Amino acid sequence: MARLEAEQAADVALFAAAGGSVRSVTAELALELSVTERRAGADVALAQALTTRLPKTFAAFRRGEIDAFKARMVFEPTIALSDEMAGQVDAIVASRLVGKNPSSLRAAVNRVVQKVDAEGYERRSRARRRDRSVCLVHQDETMSTLLCDLPHHHCTKAESKTPQAGPGMRQPPDPGA
Structure with missing residues (x-):
């Protein structure tokens, strides 16, 4: 292929x-x-x-x-x-x-x-560091999407601070869902 x-x-x-x-x-x-x-x-x-x-x-x-x-x-x-x-x-x-x-x-x-x-x-x-950004997009049913364009170490730290808010947190989405 x-x-x-x-x-x-x-x-x-x-x-x-x-x-x-x-x-x-x-x-x-x-x-x-x-x-x-x-x-x-x-x-x-x-x-x-x-x-x-x-x-x-x-x-x-x-x-x-x-x-x-x-x-x-x-x-x-x-x-x-x-x-x-x-x-x-x-x-x-x-x-x-x-x-x-x-x-x-x-x-x-x-x-x-x-x-x-x-x-x-x-x-x-x-x-790229000068142009870094964080954007919060509110969605329906009390959910939001957080978009970050940050240096790696900031994203890694933010992810480690994210509480386990529910099943599937920090797991790839189920392709069959």
């Missing part, structure tokens, strides 16, 4: 290169794949990065060693990097792709990004 996804990514990159404006390519791809324009835009960005900036990741994808989701775990942290730095990250993580779950792969890529672009990583981290 991953090989077919990689083939589709290659086709998307070719289509984007041959097409018109980004907007028209994205709109046409969204129609063809029956997805939102936002999703189509994300697919175009991933395909273009894999075929230009992340060739080793793309090679692993084409061999079926990783799927599109894991390819995205490499792509997303490299978006802010120059082509040269993205290539360095790609070369380093290429040998670390196989056998990792998406979370550990993303963490490994982030560590490499931090080493390759230490100054930029710190600048982006400061900006």
Whole structure:
């Protein structure tokens, strides 16, 4: 399946290169794949990065060693990097792709990004901390949703302070429910 996804990514990159404006390519791809324009835009960005900036990741994808989701775990942290730095990250993580779950792969890529672009990583981290937020959304039947965009250590501390308010607290939702 991953090989077919990689083939589709290659086709998307070719289509984007041959097409018109980004907007028209994205709109046409969204129609063809029956997805939102936002999703189509994300697919175009991933395909273009894999075929230009992340060739080793793309090679692993084409061999079926990783799927599109894991390819995205490499792509997303490299978006802010120059082509040269993205290539360095790609070369380093290429040998670390196989056998990792998406979370550990993303963490490994982030560590490499931090080493390759230490100054930029710190600048982006400061900006993210500056833009942190907490949002409480009240819902029906006395329930609310708490959305947090905070540094990891704050979220971990908040979770540890959350009382056991009911069955299922801190457990993944039941997919059959």
